[in-house]
Amino acid sequence: MRFTKKHIIYLILVIAIAFFISAYKLPFYVYKPGGADALNPIVEVAEGYQSEGDMHLVTIRGGQATPVQYLMAKIMPHQEIQPLREVRPEGVSQDEYFHAQLQMMESSQEASTVVAYEAAGEDITIDYNGVYVVSVIDGMPAEGILQSGDRITAIDGEEIDEANDLIDYVDNKKAGDTITVNVVRDEEELEKDVTLEAFPDIDNKAGVGIQLVTDRSVEVNPEVNFSSGSIGGPSAGLMFSLEIYDQLTDVDLTKGYEVAGTGEVDYQGNVMRIGGVDKKVIAADREGCDIFFAANNNGNEDSNYENAVKTAEEIGTDMEIVPVNTFEDALDYLKNLDSAKA
Numbered sequence: 001m002r003f004t005k006k007h008i009i010y011l012i013l014v015i016a017i018a019f020f021i022s023a024y025k026l027p028f029y030v031y032k033p034g035g036a037d038a039l040n041p042i043v044e045v046a047e048g049y050q051s052e053g054d055m056h057l058v059t060i061r062g063g064q065a066t067p068v069q070y071l072m073a074k075i076m077p078h079q080e081i082q083p084l085r086e087v088r089p090e091g092v093s094q095d096e097y098f099h100a101q102l103q104m105m106e107s108s109q110e111a112s113t114v115v116a117y118e119a120a121g122e123d124i125t126i127d128y129n130g131v132y133v134v135s136v137i138d139g140m141p142a143e144g145i146l147q148s149g150d151r152i153t154a155i156d157g158e159e160i161d162e163a164n165d166l167i168d169y170v171d172n173k174k175a176g177d178t179i180t181v182n183v184v185r186d187e188e189e190l191e192k193d194v195t196l197e198a199f200p201d202i203d204n205k206a207g208v209g210i211q212l213v214t215d216r217s218v219e220v221n222p223e224v225n226f227s228s229g230s231i232g233g234p235s236a237g238l239m240f241s242l243e244i245y246d247q248l249t250d251v252d253l254t255k256g257y258e259v260a261g262t263g264e265v266d267y268q269g270n271v272m273r274i275g276g277v278d279k280k281v282i283a284a285d286r287e288g289c290d291i292f293f294a295a296n297n298n299g300n301e302d303s304n305y306e307n308a309v310k311t312a313e314e315i316g317t318d319m320e321i322v323p324v325n326t327f328e329d330a331l332d333y334l335k336n337l338d339s340a341k342a
Contacts, residue, residue: 021067029087030073031080033279034059036260036287039243046222048247053254053340055243056289057228057236058262058280062087078278078311096148100134100211101232107213108233108264109226112240114218115269115327119241120248123221128161129153130184132215140209145192147185151215154182163212170196175206222248235274237265238293241327242334253331256340260284261293261322261330263304269327271295277304278311285317290340293330296323 038054064084065073073079088097117124130153136142146152152160156179160166173179175198183190196206224244228236239261246253262280263271273295284292292312297303305323312321324330 024066025064026067026070027084028065028070029062029082029084030065030069031060031062031082031276031279032073032076033078033282033286034061036280036284036289039239042227043224043240043243043247044227045224045244045247048222049250049252051246051252051254052256053252054258055239055246055254056258056260056284056287057231057239058260058283059231060276060279060283077314078282080276080279096135098232099148102230103132103134103213104234105228105232105236108235108237109228109240110216110218111265111267112237113220113224113244114267115265116241116244116248117220119269119327119331120245122248125219127217127219129215129217131160131163131166132213133183134211134213137209137211140207141194141197142208142210145194146181146183146208146210150183150185152181152183152212155179162214164214166212170207171205173206177206179208234264235262238263238271238324238327238330241265241269242330245331251335253334255334255337257290257337258288259291259293259334260287260289260319261291261324263293263295263324265327271324271326271329273297273304277308281308281311281317281319281321282315285312285315285319289319291320291322293322293324293333296325298325 036056036058039057040054042057065081070081073081088094114124114126130151133146133148133150133152135148136146152166154160155166155169158169170179173196175196178193178195181192181194183192194208196208199205199207242253242259262274262277264274265271277294281292292308294308295304297305303323305321308321312319322330322333324333
């Protein structure tokens with residue numbers, strides 16, 4: 001066949017269109033069910049006990065949508081589309097967003113370690129070193145004053161140990177007030193003044209415009225190591241704490257079951273609501289899990305547990321959906337469970 005100029009133009013157009021629909025990035029983010037990986041290779045307590053079953057970390061896959069991915073998400077069940085600005089605030093780069101997610105994962109691992117070691121009665125020491133700035137949002141009061149990586153140690157002379165200390169202090173201020181922030185940056189101690197502004201999206205509360213994590217130093221015995229790679233976010237906290245506890249104690253907490261779940265844990269062991277629980281139920285079911293823990297939010301409407309039960313019914317899974325408000329709730333459930341071999 002002889003190619004004419006018209007054929008070549010058509011070919012170029014087809015290639016351009018194919019490239020556009022498969023590679024062009026739209027200002028939307030698509031979330032879909034991810035995986036349900038066994039935690040035993042990810043969490044390792046030195047000389048820890050082994051179990052017959054597994055605890056599972058459940059993930060969601062997400063990424064900026066191409067036109068093809070956007071259309072597929074419109075058609076496929078349990079895929080979610082969100083405007084990019086709602087996922088990643090304007091002025092926050094992809095690298096900064098990814099770094100923030102990894103910082104939240106590290107914070108989650110730390111909280112789960114504290115919860116598990118205290119519950120197991122093992123040696124643990126916690127030192128507080130201030131609050132770490134994960135990112136600074138463009139257009140907010142802290143822009144050009146504070147930087148990602150700054151460690152905040154005090155505000156207006158008041159020592160800051162945890163992120164909640166800073167949040168509580170600022171909550172008592174109003175827009176237009178100026179606070180003096182003591183930070184450590186590149187090993188240099190600095191004082192920075194920040195004038196607070198009202199945030200329309202959060203009831204006009206005064207704020208600084210930074211994302212934070214508490215900078216703690218946690219030492220435990222026996223040692224625990226994590227190898228979660230590029231997985232980010234805080235929602236694996238409950239399952240991390242259960243896996244650590246299981247390795248610390250000589251009783252097989254899994255009792256031969258495949259146990260999954262989701263929920264951020266704080267340092268007191270409370271299990272907090274997370275997003276995308278429907279996708280995580282699907283991921284756990286695909287992996288063949290028997291049990292799925294979901295935050296009950298103290299029985300409030302639209303809880304993770306309520307949505308997990310709804311999804312389980314939609315997909316017809318035999319997986320048991322279990323409501324929990326605390327780490328102790330999940331622990332008690334597993335301790336009172338009959339063995340899978342019974």
